[in-house]
Amino acid sequence: MILSASGAHHYEMPLSLRSFTSLKRALLSSSSPSLLLRGSSLVPTMAASSTTTVSSTDAGAQLNQSAPSSPPVQVAKRLEKFKTTIFTQMSSLAIKHNAINLGQGFPNFDGPDFVKDAAIEAIKAGKNQYARGYGVPDLNSAIASRFQKDTSLVVDPEKEVTVTSGCTEAIAATILGLVNPGDEVVLFAPFYDSYEAVLSMAGANIKCITLRPPDFAVPLEELKSVVSANTKAIMINTPHNPTGKMFTWEELEFIAKLCKENDVLVFTDEVYDKLSFEMEHISMASLPGMFNRTVTLNSLGKTFSLTGWKIGWAVAPPQLTWGVRQAHSFLTFATSTPMQFAAATALQTSDSYYEELKRDYLAKKAILVEGLEAVGFVVYPSSGTYFVVVDHTPFGFENDVAFCEHLIEEVGVVAIPTSVFYLNPEEGKNLVRFTFCKDEATLRGAVERMKQKLRKR
């Protein structure tokens, strides 16, 4: 049964009626706009009612039937297959059930005072009007210096660095600025959800390669078989959300060779570069001959526990920066001025900040990983990020959504079903993602709840 109105490569995951009705019930009494379960996902409706039913043929018409007095939701074709993001859905459910939220990846502790103070000072100093479109000079320079420190590459802050509103906008500006309708772009599933949505907005043709447990290694020959002269770009993410996989030197070298042979670009999302635990992070741009065909995307949020600030950037050679900036100019034009000054202060911090950050996160990771193992999950090794992926099947649920629903309602803990990170949700149905970007008491509390209440079915 395919429930998307367009039907385009949208696979439906079977959900039990119980899962559907109870999750719908929970959502209908949660925040506005109300949410309706459609297939394996939840979609916003203007006025969902308790009599709403799911049809396999025409979801749009059915929304009209269930809410005769409200206009149906409208969305352009390029976005109609995308639902309310799973992170929003799970966070609202967490509030509703007073559950401990190990779902969405935002810290429940604050960023460092020296960065917050810098923002306050910038505001008080009157740095409050539109910034230069591609970034305030101080921040462009700080990004260039950090990039040089991390990769040994010297970049021109004026011509090769673009400041954006979070990495999310850097991703959008890169894809919309450099990819033409019909261009092929290779993604590795599971993938961060904005990649597929922006590629859809750009009219790109997605070629998807699945990374599989236990190590989520790149299937090199399969990758080789999809890359051709028609490929515009390969999108990578290392350290990788949701799996915690880090691309190895051998994998990056293999990708680099394919890119050079076929004249392909690389868009590399490295927002978790400072959260690399089990191995050294390697930037694709630092591989021989790759800087000229690579856009490196990053942001402040994860490293400085300030995810709400949304300061990001793209580093790329001038010819690629041109396209990124053209899109950025018409997406947001410029990013919050005082926060850019504070971000410049943040990036100039000493290495000891990053060392302490890693130490803290290693302790948190140990609590969560040991706890999840003790509860009975199969926990897959995570080398970086603040996520771990586990196999929930020892508990006997039919899929990741049903498991996460039970976990929220009956156990009081939120995790993210990973099927939302795949083109074909079936591939993620055994896996769920937990985050450890929470204080230690919260992590221990969540583990305790699972130990007490999570039972095999």
Ligand SMILES: Cc1ncc(COP(=O)(O)O)c(C=O)c1O
């Ligand atoms: C892999 C990945 N890329 C990009 C982002 C978005 O970053 P930002 O908050 O800076 O827009 C996230 C946030 O969770 C992420 O996990």
